[in-house]
Amino acid sequence: MAPIVNQKYLRQVLTTSMEMRTKEIQDLVFSANPVTAILRKNDMFKPYHGADIRVPLMIDTLGAQWFTGYDKLDASPKEIINSAVFTPKNVAVGFSLTGTEMLANEGAGQIVDLLEQYQDNAEQSMGNEMELALHGDGTDGGGRSLIGLGAALPIVPNTGVYGGIDRGSVSMWRPNYFNANTDFTSINVTGWDVSTAPKIIRNILARRSKGNQKADLIICDINSYETLQSSLTAIQRITSSEVAKLGFDALELATPAGTVALLCANGVGTVMPENTIYGIDSSSLTMYYHLSRNMVPLFDGDGARPINQDAIVQYLVWNGQLVLKNPRYSWRLSTAAA
Numbered sequence: 001m002a003p004i005v006n007q008k009y010l011r012q013v014l015t016t017s018m019e020m021r022t023k024e025i026q027d028l029v030f031s032a033n034p035v036t037a038i039l040r041k042n043d044m045f046k047p048y049h050g051a052d053i054r055v056p057l058m059i060d061t062l063g064a065q066w067f068t069g070y071d072k073l074d075a076s077p078k079e080i081i082n083s084a085v086f087t088p089k090n091v092a093v094g095f096s097l098t099g100t101e102m103l104a105n106e107g108a109g110q111i112v113d114l115l116e117q118y119q120d121n122a123e124q125s126m127g128n129e130m131e132l133a134l135h136g137d138g139t140d141g142g143g144r145s146l147i148g149l150g151a152a153l154p155i156v157p158n159t160g161v162y163g164g165i166d167r168g169s170v171s172m173w174r175p176n177y178f179n180a181n182t183d184f185t186s187i188n189v190t191g192w193d194v195s196t197a198p199k200i201i202r203n204i205l206a207r208r209s210k211g212n213q214k215a216d217l218i219i220c221d222i223n224s225y226e227t228l229q230s231s232l233t234a235i236q237r238i239t240s241s242e243v244a245k246l247g248f249d250a251l252e253l254a255t256p257a258g259t260v261a262l263l264c265a266n267g268v269g270t271v272m273p274e275n276t277i278y279g280i281d282s283s284s285l286t287m288y289y290h291l292s293r294n295m296v297p298l299f300d301g302d303g304a305r306p307i308n309q310d311a312i313v314q315y316l317v318w319n320g321q322l323v324l325k326n327p328r329y330s331w332r333l334s335t336a337a338a
Contacts (some may be wrong), residue, residue, distance in 0.1 A: 010040035015314060018297045019113050025119075025295040025316065028128045029313065030287075034263045035134060035149075035280065038217055048058050048288045053086040059172070066091045084163030084173075086323055088290065089138075089146050089295070090299060092315040093131055099310035100240065121325050122316045126295070134322070135271045149278055152324040153177075153332040154283075163323070173322070181338040191277075192224070194231040194336035201228070202255045204331060209257035213329050215279030218253075218262045221272045224335045225264035228253075267269055275336035281329040289320035 016027075030036040039045060060080045067073060095118045111210065116161065137154070151162060157174040158167055165173045178184075180192040180200055187203055189196045205214055210215035220228060251262040266271035288301075297303070298315035305312050324330060 008161075013223070015297050015299070015301065015303050016061055018314065021119060022294075022296050024275050025123050025126070026067060027132040028123050029037065029295060033131050034265075035219065035285075036130070036287060038282055039285060042282055043208045044282070044286045046286055046288050047291045047294075048088070049290075053088060053321055053323060053324055054305070055086070056083050057325075059128050059170070084165055084323075084325070086147070086163050086288075086321045088319050088321050089144060090293070090317065090319045091126070091133070091146070092317040093125045093129070095122060097311040102312075103259060119316075126316055126318070130318075134273050135273065138162070143338075146320075149280075150273075152322070152327070153278055153280075153330060155332065156291075157327075162327075173327060175249055175327035176204075178204060178331060178333045180333065180335050189271055191338065193228060194227055197231045197335075198253070199291060200333070201253060201260075201277075204333065205255040205257040205260065208279070208331055211244065212258070213281060213283065214255075214257040214260070215281050215284045215330055216258075216260050217280040218260055219265050219272070219278040219280065220262060221274050221276050222264055223275055224277050224333075225262070227335070228262060238324060269287070276332040277333060277335060279331040279333065281326065282327035284296045284324055286323050286325060287320060288323060291320065293317050293319035318330060 020250070028296075029042055036082060058080060059082045060078060062078060062080065063074065065074055097118070099113070101114070130146070133146035134148045135150055136145055136148040137150035138145050147162075151160070153175050154160060155177055157177050158171075160167055162173065167174050178200075180196070181190060184196075184200055187199060189199050189203075192200070201218070209213065232251070232253075252259050253262055295316060295318050298317040301312040303312045
């Protein structure tokens with residue numbers, strides 16, 4: 001009879017265990033952050049194919065013309081459709097086991113514990129890295145990182161290139177940036193405190209919405225959130241039931257554009273910028289991923305084994321990109337003191 005447990009089968013157990021956990025890994029990594037959790041809920045995780053991610057855009061509108069009698073009608077050619085182009089990014093978390101470690105953990109009880117430890121750690125590491133990238137601008141790792149909200153919602157929105165489009169020359173491709181100290185003097189508001197915070201949020205939503213399209217997801221750092229929460233009376237502190245179902249506490253705030261959810265980007269090791277609020281139109285934000293690299297093992301079969309070492313190596317890998325397809329209704333607010 002062949003041995004029940006040996007190194008060959010242990011290597012296959014390693015990969016098979018990761019395959020069996022793939023759905024669980026996706027849930028743990030992407031449900032640990034309110035932004036990606038809501039994207040999953042709204043079915044905004046989309047597979048892509050090919051070398052890049054192309055997002056068709058309506059870049060202009062055809063002009064209307066009032067006329068009478070013998071007026072000449074304008075039919076000048078006009079390009080109204082183009083594409084934003086995003087480069088997919090790869091991220092991997094690797095771990096290895098030596099032959100000595102595998103031998104020491106032969107037997108059903110021990111090998112399950114060892115693999116669970118490594119895979120749990122890989123999931124946590126992947127989640128931490130994805131959250132870091134979510135708030136970044138894509139420059140980490142020599143430009144290899146996911147292009148996060150730092151680039152999608154920059155402090156200077158009229159410079160730089162996003163999706164291959166120059167924001168300096170294409171005004172409709174710019175998100176909005178507000179400063180609580182300088183951009184609300186028209187409503188006699190200066191600075192961020194318990195008396196001004198709700199007025200500022202309501203003013204932004206009124207100005208940056210149209211119909212049912214608005215920033216329905218508002219992510220605050222702890223400082224900004226504390227001020228907003230303190231500004232609401234007890235009867236106004238209504239918990240968002242939809243967001244609560246995803247495992248996050250959120251307040252609902254009534255605005256001229258409708259009710260929006262307010263969340264605090266808290267937690268150990270949070271990388272949310274201080275004194276910052278993101279207003280995100282979640283219907284315009286999409287996480288694209290490749291079907292062949294969606295939180296799966298990088299190597300097929302037994303994994304990689306160096307020809308001159310008694311060890312095996314495996315990686316948890318993901319490939320894709322975060323895309324803000326329509327920046328018109330999304331914004332960033334600085335609440336820092338002057």
